Amino acid sequence: MGGFFGVASKNDAVLDTFFGVDYHSHLGTRRAGLAAMDSELGMQRKIHKIENSPFRTKFEKILDEMEGKSVIGCISDSDAQPLLIRSNHGLYAICTIGIINNSDALVNQYLSFSGGHFGAMTTTGVTGINASELVAAMIDQKSDFAEGIKFAQDVIDGTASILILKEDGKLIAARDKVGRLPVLLGKREDGFCVSFEDFAYKKLGYEDYKELGPGEIVEISADGVEVLSAPRKKKKICAFLWSYYGYPTSCYEGVNVEIMRYRNGQIMAQRDKELGIAQDLDYVSGAPDSGTPHAIGYANESAVPFARPFIKYTPTWPRSFMPSNQKERSRVAKMKQIPVHDLIQGKKLLFVDDSIVRGTQLKETVDFLYENGAKEVHMRSACPPIMYGCKYLNFSRATSEMELISRATIMELEGEEGFKHLDEYSDAQTERGKKMRTAICEKLNFASLEFQTLEGIIKAIGLPADEVCTYCWNGKG
Ligand code: SF4
Numbered sequence: 001m002g003g004f005f006g007v008a009s010k011n012d013a014v015l016d017t018f019f020g021v022d023y024h025s026h027l028g029t030r031r032a033g034l035a036a037m038d039s040e041l042g043m044q045r046k047i048h049k050i051e052n053s054p055f056r057t058k059f060e061k062i063l064d065e066m067e068g069k070s071v072i073g074c075i076s077d078s079d080a081q082p083l084l085i086r087s088n089h090g091l092y093a094i095c096t097i098g099i100i101n102n103s104d105a106l107v108n109q110y111l112s113f114s115g116g117h118f119g120a121m122t123t124t125g126v127t128g129i130n131a132s133e134l135v136a137a138m139i140d141q142k143s144d145f146a147e148g149i150k151f152a153q154d155v156i157d158g159t160a161s162i163l164i165l166k167e168d169g170k171l172i173a174a175r176d177k178v179g180r181l182p183v184l185l186g187k188r189e190d191g192f193c194v195s196f197e198d199f200a201y202k203k204l205g206y207e208d209y210k211e212l213g214p215g216e217i218v219e220i221s222a223d224g225v226e227v228l229s230a231p232r233k234k235k236k237i238c239a240f241l242w243s244y245y246g247y248p249t250s251c252y253e254g255v256n257v258e259i260m261r262y263r264n265g266q267i268m269a270q271r272d273k274e275l276g277i278a279q280d281l282d283y284v285s286g287a288p289d290s291g292t293p294h295a296i297g298y299a300n301e302s303a304v305p306f307a308r309p310f311i312k313y314t315p316t317w318p319r320s321f322m323p324s325n326q327k328e329r330s331r332v333a334k335m336k337q338i339p340v341h342d343l344i345q346g347k348k349l350l351f352v353d354d355s356i357v358r359g360t361q362l363k364e365t366v367d368f369l370y371e372n373g374a375k376e377v378h379m380r381s382a383c384p385p386i387m388y389g390c391k392y393l394n395f396s397r398a399t400s401e402m403e404l405i406s407r408a409t410i411m412e413l414e415g416e417e418g419f420k421h422l423d424e425y426s427d428a429q430t431e432r433g434k435k436m437r438t439a440i441c442e443k444l445n446f447a448s449l450e451f452q453t454l455e456g457i458i459k460a461i462g463l464p465a466d467e468v469c470t471y472c473w474n475g476k477g
Contacts, residue, residue: 001027001028001077001097001245001393001394002024002027002028002074002075002076002077002078002097002394003021003024003027003028003074003075003097003195003196003197004021004024004072004073004074004075004095004097004161004163004194004195004196005017005020005021005023005024005072005073005074005193005194005195005196005200005201006020006070006071006072006073006163006165006171006173006193006194006195006220007020007070007071007072007171007191007192007193007194008069008070008169008170008171008191008192008193008220008221008222009069009070009188009190009191009192009222010069010190010191010222011069011190011191012067012068012069013036013068013069013070013071013191014034014036014062014063014066014067014068014071015063016071016193016204017034017036017071017072017073018034018056018059018062018063018073019200019203019204020073020193020195020200020201020204021034021055021059021073021074021075022054022055022056022059023197023199023200023203023247024074024075024195024196024197024200025050025054025055025075026245026247027075027077027196027245028050028075028076028077029050029051029077030049030050030051030076030077030078031047031048031049031050031075031076031078031079031080031081032047032048032050032055032058032059032073032074032075032076033045033046033047033048033073033074033076033080033081033082033095034046034059034062034066034071034072034073034082035071035072035073035082035084035093035165036066036067036068036070036071036165037068037069037070037071037093037165037166037167037169038066038067038068038069039169041067041068043084043091043093043165043167044065044066044067044068045082045084045093046059046062046065046066047080047081047082050075055075068169069169069191069222070165070169070170070171070222071165072093072095072163072164072165072171073095074095074097074163076095076097077394078131078394079130079131079132080130081094081095081096081130081132082094082095082132082163082165083095083130083132083133083136085133085136085140087136087140088140089139089140089144089145089148089166090166090167091167092164092165092166092167093164093165094132094135094136094139094162094163094164094165095132095162095163096131096132096135096160096161096162096163097159097160097161097181097196098131098158098159098160098161098176098180098181098392098393098394099131099158099159099391099392099393099394100131100134100135100156100157100158100160101157101158101391102155102156102157102158103129103131103134106134106137106138106155106156107129107134110134110137110138110141114137116137118130118133118134118137119133131160135152135156135160135162138151138152138155138156139151139152139162145164145166145172145217145219145228146172146217146228146229149162149172149174149217149229150215150217150229153174153176153177153215154177158391158392159176159178159180159181159392159393160176161174161175161176161181161183161196162174163194169221169222170219170220170221171194171219171220171221172217172218172219172220172228173185173194173212173217173218173220174212174215174216174217174218174229175212175213175214175215175216175231176214176215177214177215177232177234178214178215178232178234178235178236178469179212179213179214179215179231179235179236179237180236180237180238180392180393180469181196181237181238181241181393182196182211182237182241182252182253183195183196183211183212183216184196184197184198184201184208184209184210184211184212185208185209185210185211185212185218185220185225186198186201186202186204186206186207186208186209187206187207187208187209188204188205188206188207190222191222192206192209192220192221192222192224192225193206194220197246197247197250198250198251199247199249199250209225210225211252211253211254212231213230213231213232213235214231214232214233214234214235214236215229215231215232216229216230216231216232217229235467236467236468236469236477237252237253237463237467237468237469238392238393238468238469239383239457239458239461239468239469239470239472240355240383240390240472241257242255242257242260242261242264242460242461243260243261243264243290243294243354243355243382243383243457244290244354244355244383245290248261248293253463253467255461255462255463258293260460260461260462261290261293261294261296261297261382261460262293262294262296262297262300263297263459263460263462264294264297264382264452264456264457264460265293265294265295265296265297265298265299265300265301265352265382266297266298266300266301267297267452267456267459267460268294268297268298268352268380268382268450268452268456269297269298269299269301269302270301271450271453271456272302272380272450273301273302277448277450278350278378278447278448278450280348281302281304281348281349281350281378282304282305282347282348282349283304283305283306283307283309283343283347283348283349283350284298284299284302284304284305284306284307284349284350284352285306285307285308285309285349285350285351285352286306286351286352286353287351287352287353287354287362287365288308288311288312289312290354291351291352291353291354291382294352294354294380294382295351295352298350298352298380304350307340307343308340308343309339309340309343309344309347309349309369309372309374310337310338310339310340310344310365310368310369310372311337311338311340312336312337312338313335313336313337313338314336326360330360330361330364333361333364333365334364334368337365337368339368339369339372341372341373344369344372344373344374345372345373345374346373346374346375347373347374347375348374348375348376348378348447349369349374349376349377349378350377350378350379350380351365351366351369351377351378351379351380352379352380352381352382353379353380353381353382354381354382354383355381355382355383355386356379356381356385356386356405356406356440356451357386357403357404357405358403358404358405359405359440359443359444362379362444363443363444363445366379366444366445366446367445370445376447377445377446377447378446378447378448378449379441379444379446379448379449379450380449380450380451380452381449381450381451381452382452382457383451383452383457383472383473384426384451384452384453384454384457384473384474385406385425385426385436385451385473386404386406386472386473387401387404387406387407387422387425387426387472387473387474387475388401388471388472388473388475389401389404389472390471390472391471391477392469392471392477405440405443405444406425406436406440407419409436409439409440409443410422410425410436412439413432413435413436413439418432422474422475423474426451426454426473426474428450428451428453437449437450437451454470454473454474458470
């Protein structure tokens with residue numbers, strides 16, 4: 001994933017951008033960077049690894065090192081950025097978010113006529129080509145930035161939201177062509193900013209100015225915003241922004257994440273009540289952190305108390321500490337969870353998680369609860385069964401579709417034939433749907449298991465169904 005933030009101001013904008021980028025730290029854990037344009041110092045740029053220490057620690061000296069009234073920055077889960085590019089469009093800094101599935105083809109096509117070259121990165125991307133460098137190569141093939149970005153949007157298979165800082169101090173921001181990810185603009189008396197997360201600029205005293213439409217391209221200066229290319233018609237915003245990885249205080253398309261999660265939990269509780277399942281409970285709880293608000297919604301609706309039977313020890317276990325080996329990862333996950341015995345011993349618990357991907361960690365959590373004396377552990381997934389790996393964002397939490405617990409279980413139940421009936425497996429009312437749920441319950445030791453329905457999650461988001469990407473669940477992107 002990743003996120004970006006930029007400012008064009010009448011005053012120095014380094015500190016605002018420092019805080020603005022820091023508020024995107026939940027979106028990536030590998031690299032971060034800032035680029036600033038100053039009339040005397042020219043273009044400056046810093047990039048650091050943030051794998052083992054947070055953005056703020058790595059960039060705290062930035063105020064002594066950089067100056068500029070126009071600054072951009074990003075948090076990235078893959079490539080080092082922003083990149084500095086000198087081309088027919090002059091010198092500019094660029095950062096991008098998303099994924100390019102056809103990098104090989106685009107690189108070969110570019111090299112076939114340009115005689116140019118790419119830096120061969122050893123650490124990034126499928127092809128080892130930095131995605132922002134590839135996007136810049138697409139942009140530079142056209143006569144101006146807007147035409148170049150439109151060309152890049154058209155030829156890229158995948159998703160690319162783009163932020164550019166030009167030598168004249170103006171910023172260019174472009175949302176990906178179907179608006180899979182958000183790009184929002186804020187306004188303050190001394191300038192404008194651009195951000196993935198709206199709360200990042202609100203904390204800095206900016207007000208909402210506008211949310212870019214799908215594929216929309218704008219040029220931003222301290223004095224105003226000019227639309228270079230109007231929004232495209234088709235919108236497919238990622239549903240997981242609300243259910244899993246968006247920050248709770250954020251709004252996308254006017255819909256707040258935390259409130260959507262309460263609504264989502266409420267809908268799941270209403271359904272369980274209608275079906276008469278898991279009605280005798282002591283506590284409702286959420287798998288921290290993103291499961292918690294779905295669980296609050298569930299608890300409020302069901303009138304079963306919300307409780308935290310275990311609490312993560314966060315002060316010394318930063319999110320970014322993630323050993324590569326599975327055994328050590330499981331150990332870390334276990335060490336983080338500290339039980340509250342009185343809330344577990346002899347209790348019937350219902351847990352809500354944001355989703356069930358591979359189920360490995362969830363099984364460990366459930367085993368941990370039983371080891372600590374739980375009587376029953378029921379599980380609810382705040383989204384439908386995940387049947388497909390994401391091909392639109394650098395997001396997948398499973399390395400292959402066969403790692404997805406739904407697919408793996410279907411394979412065990414009836415082999416590849418089962419993949420022709422994924423709709424039935426998603427639906428709890430069909431025989432196949434019931435069998436898959438029973439098999440997962442046995443495998444992961446759940447007293448009962450249910451998933452939010454597709455209709456339920458769309459209702460909780462509140463946008464028209466055809467404007468939301470639901471590919472993970474029903475293969476419709
Ligand atoms: S496939 Fe899933 S994760 Fe990817 S954009 Fe669509 S809803 Fe989001």
